[in-house]
Amino acid sequence: xxTSKNVxxxxxxxxxxxxxxxxxxxxxxxxxLAFWGFVxxxxxxxxxxxxxxxxWGFILSFFEARNTITPTxxxxxxxxxxxxxxxxxxxSIVTILIFAVFIVPITLLFSxxxxxxxxxxxxxxxxxxxxxxxxxxxxxxxxSLVWRITxxxxxxxxxxxxxxxxxxxxxxxxxxxxxPPYYWVVLVTVRLWLQVGFYMILYxxxxxxxxxxxxxxxxxxxxxxxxxxxFSRITFPLLRNTTIAVLLLNLIAxxxxxxxxxxxxxxxxxxxxxARPPLVYLYNIAFTNQNYGAGAAGGFxxxxxxxxxxxxxxxxxxxxxxxx
Amino acid sequence: xxxxxxxTGQETASRDYSVAKRVPWGRYLGQSGIYxxxxxxxxxxxxxxxxxxxxxxxxxxxxxxxxxxxLPSSLHFENLDKLFNDPLASMAVGLRxxxxxxxxxxxxxxxxxxxxxxxxxRIPYRWRNVVFYIFLVTLMxxxxxxxxxxxxxxxxxGLVNTxxxxxxxxxxxxxxxxxxxxxxxxxxxxLEEAGRVDGLNxxxxxxxxxxxxxxxxxxxxxxxTFINSWNSFLWPLVIGHDSSTWTVQIVLSTFLTAQxxxxxxxxxxxxxxxxxxLIVFLVMQRYIVQGVSRSGITG
Numbered sequence: 001x002x003t004s005k006n007v008x009x010x011x012x013x014x015x016x017x018x019x020x021x022x023x024x025x026x027x028x029x030x031x032x033l034a035f036w037g038f039v040x041x042x043x044x045x046x047x048x049x050x051x052x053x054x055x056w057g058f059i060l061s062f063f064e065a066r067n068t069i070t071p072t073x074x075x076x077x078x079x080x081x082x083x084x085x086x087x088x089x090x091x092s093i094v095t096i097l098i099f100a101v102f103i104v105p106i107t108l109l110f111s112x113x114x115x116x117x118x119x120x121x122x123x124x125x126x127x128x129x130x131x132x133x134x135x136x137x138x139x140x141x142x143x144s145l146v147w148r149i150t151x152x153x154x155x156x157x158x159x160x161x162x163x164x165x166x167x168x169x170x171x172x173x174x175x176x177x178x179x180p181p182y183y184w185v186v187l188v189t190v191r192l193w194l195q196v197g198f199y200m201i202l203y204x205x206x207x208x209x210x211x212x213x214x215x216x217x218x219x220x221x222x223x224x225x226x227x228x229x230x231f232s233r234i235t236f237p238l239l240r241n242t243t244i245a246v247l248l249l250n251l252i253a254x255x256x257x258x259x260x261x262x263x264x265x266x267x268x269x270x271x272x273x274x275a276r277p278p279l280v281y282l283y284n285i286a287f288t289n290q291n292y293g294a295g296a297a298g299g300f301x302x303x304x305x306x307x308x309x310x311x312x313x314x315x316x317x318x319x320x321x322x323x324x
Numbered sequence: 325x326x327x328x329x330x331x332t333g334q335e336t337a338s339r340d341y342s343v344a345k346r347v348p349w350g351r352y353l354g355q356s357g358i359y360x361x362x363x364x365x366x367x368x369x370x371x372x373x374x375x376x377x378x379x380x381x382x383x384x385x386x387x388x389x390x391x392x393x394x395l396p397s398s399l400h401f402e403n404l405d406k407l408f409n410d411p412l413a414s415m416a417v418g419l420r421x422x423x424x425x426x427x428x429x430x431x432x433x434x435x436x437x438x439x440x441x442x443x444x445x446r447i448p449y450r451w452r453n454v455v456f457y458i459f460l461v462t463l464m465x466x467x468x469x470x471x472x473x474x475x476x477x478x479x480x481x482g483l484v485n486t487x488x489x490x491x492x493x494x495x496x497x498x499x500x501x502x503x504x505x506x507x508x509x510x511x512x513x514x515l516e517e518a519g520r521v522d523g524l525n526x527x528x529x530x531x532x533x534x535x536x537x538x539x540x541x542x543x544x545x546x547x548x549t550f551i552n553s554w555n556s557f558l559w560p561l562v563i564g565h566d567s568s569t570w571t572v573q574i575v576l577s578t579f580l581t582a583q584x585x586x587x588x589x590x591x592x593x594x595x596x597x598x599x600x601x602l603i604v605f606l607v608m609q610r611y612i613v614q615g616v617s618r619s620g621i622t623g
Contacts, residue, residue, distance in 0.1 A: 031449055034443075034447050034449075034526040034527075035447040035449035035452060036443075037443075037527075038443030038447060038526070038530070039439070039440045039443035039444060041439065041440070042436050042437070042439070042498075043440075046496050048477065049477065049496060050462045050470075050496070051462075053470055054465065054470060054473060057470065057472060057473025058473075117361065118362070120355070120358060121358055121359065121362070122355065128362050128366060131366045132365070133609075133612075133613070134369070134373070134602075134605065135369065135372070136551070136605075137598060137601040137604070138372070138555075139554070139557065139597070139598070140555070140557060141555075141576050141577050141580070142376070142576065142594045142597060142598055143372065144580070145576065145580050145591075146376060146594070147372075148580070149379075149580075150379060150387070151375065156390055157389060157392060159371070193372065198616060201613055201616045202616065202617065204617075252466055255466070256467075256468040258557070259557045259558065262557075262561075262577075263577055263581070266581065279468060279469070282471075282472060283558075283562075286472045286475070292475075296472050296473050299470055299471070299473065302466075302469045303470075306466055307464070
C-alpha cells in the first residue's frame with residue numbers, strides 16, 4: 001500500500017521499460033536502506049538487550065549455571081521444579097498477592113477520588129494537582145528511608161506513633177514484628193504516596209474527555225451536581241478505559257515491586273523474612289547464590305504469572321470491548 | 325449551565341429559606357468542604373518532603389529525640405560537609421554518575437525512539453508492520469523480570485561494573501518509539517512532500533522537518549525518561565558493584581543499610597538527591613503532565 005504510493009509520486013509512472021524497472025528497483029533498495037538506517041539502531045539494541053537475553057535466559061533456565069553465566073549441564077525442568085517447590089518462592093508469591101490485593105484497589109479509588117476533587121474545584125486547581133503529583137519525583141529509596149526512619153519507626157518519637165500518642169494510644173512497632181503485620185501499612189502507604197499522583201493525572205486526563213453536555217442533561221433531569229447518580233451513571237462508566245489502564249499498569253508494577261521491600265526490610269535475613277517479594281527472591285538466587293539458571297527460570301515463572309493475571313483481569317473487564 | 329445546576333443544588337440542599345436568594349451557598353459550602361479535605365491531604369502529602377529537609381538540617385541527637393519537633397533549634401549545615409566527605413560512599417561520585425546516566429539515556433532514548441518511530445510511520449518499506457509487531461512483543465514482557473538474563477548478556481559483553489553497562493541496555497525504549505510512530509502517522513503529508521520538492525531526503529525530512537515539530541513530545545517523554553533514570557534502583561544495583569559506579573540511589577541505599585547509620589548525612593543526601601528532580605518537576609510540570617496523560621491514554 002505504502003510502496004505503491006511512493007511509486008505513484010515518483011517520475012517513472014509512465015512506462016515499464018527496462019530502465020524504469022531498474023530505477024524502481026534502485027528506489028526500493030534506497031527505501032530499504034533508509035528504513036534500516038532509521039529503525040536499525042533500535043532493532044540492534046533490542047536484539048542484544050531484549051531478544052537474545054530472553055532466548056539465552058530461556059536456554060539457561062534448563063541448565064545448571066552456578067557461579068558462571070554459561071550453561072554447563074543440562075538439567076531439564078529441574079530449575080523450574082526446584083523453584084516452584086521452594087518454600088521461599090511460594091511465600092514470595094503469597095507476599096506479592098497480598099501486596100497487590102491491598103495496593104491496587106486502594107490506589108485506584110484514592111487516585112480517582114483525588115482526580116474528581118481536583119477537577120471539581122474552581123480555584124487553585126493547579127496547586128493541588130502539583131502537590132499530589134510531586135511525590136512522583138521522589139525515588140523509592142528516598143521515600144523508604146523517610147518511612148522507615150522517621151514516619152513509621154517503632155520508637156515513641158516516630159511520626160505515626162506521635163499521632164497515636166495525641167489520641168492517647170500506645171506506640172506501635174511498625175516494622176519489626178510479624179504479628180500483627182503492621183509492616184503492610186508501611187509498605188502500602190509508601191507506594192501509595194509515590195504513585196497515586198501519577199494515576200490521578202491519568203484520571204484527570206480521562207475526566208477532560210467526558211462531554212459537559214452529559215452532565216447538563218442529567219441536571220435538567222434532576223440529578224444533583226457532584227452527586228452519586230452522576231458519578232455512577234456518567235463519570236465512572238465513561239472513565240472505563242482509564243480505569244482499565246490504571247488497573248493494568250498498577251498491577252504489573254506491583255508484581256515487580258523490589259525497591260521499597262529491599263530498602264525497608266532488606267533482602268537477605270532479619271526483617272526481610274517478614275515479606276520478600278519475587279524479585280527480591282530472584283535477586284538473592286541469582287546474585288547472592290550466583291545460581292543464574294534458577295534465577296532465569298524464576299523470571300520466566302514470574303512472567304507467566306503476570307501474563308495470566310493480566311489476561312484474567314482483561315477478560316473480566318472486557319478489555320477487547322474498549323472501542324464503544 | 326451554572327445557573328441551572330446551582331439552583332437545583334440549592335433547592336435540594338436548603339429548601340426552607342434560601343429559595344428566593346440567588347447566592348448558591350450550598351455549592352460554596354460543598355466546595356469549601358472539598359477544599360478542607362484537599363488542604364488536609366496536601367499537608368499529609370508534603371510531610372515526607374518536610375521530614376527530609378528537617379532531618380537533613382538536624383543533629384543526630386535531635387532526630388532521635390523522644391519528642392517530635394517541627395522546627396530544629398539550630399540548622400546544621402555542616403551535615404553537607406559530612407555527606408560529601410563520608411568515607412563509606414561518595415555522594416559527589418553518585419551525583420556525577422546519576423547525571424551522566426540520566427542525560428545520556430534521555431538523549432539516546434529520544435534519538436533512537438524518534439528515528440524508529442519515523443521509519444515505522446513514514447518510510448514505505450515492505451516489512452515495516454512486521455518489524456513494528458516484533459517490537460511490540462517486548463512490551464508484553466515486564467522489564468524487571470528479565471533482569472537476570474539481561475545481566476548475563478551484559479556480563480558476557482564485559483560491561484558489569486561500568487557506567488556503560490548501566491546506560492546502554494536502557495537506551496532502547498519501545499514504548500517511546502510507539503508513541504513517536506503514532507505522532508508521525510498524523511504528521512501532515514503536504515509538509516513532507518514540500519520538503520521533498522525542496523530536495524530533502526529521508527534524513528533531511530526527519531532532521532529538519534519532523535524533529536523540530538516534535539518538540540512537545542520530545543520534551544515530555546524526555547523529562548519522564550530523566551525521572552525514571554534518576555530514580556531507578558534495581559538495575560544500577562545489579563550492575564554497579566564498585567562504589568565508583570554507584571548512582572545517587574545506590575549511595576543512599578548503602579547509607580541506609582550500613583551498620584552504623586549517619587542519620588543527618590543520610591537525610592541531607594536525600595535532600596541533595598531529590599533536588600534536581602524537584603527543579604525539573606516544577607519547571608517542566610506542564611510537559612510532564614502531558615507526557616503522563618499521553619502515555620496513559622495509549623498505554
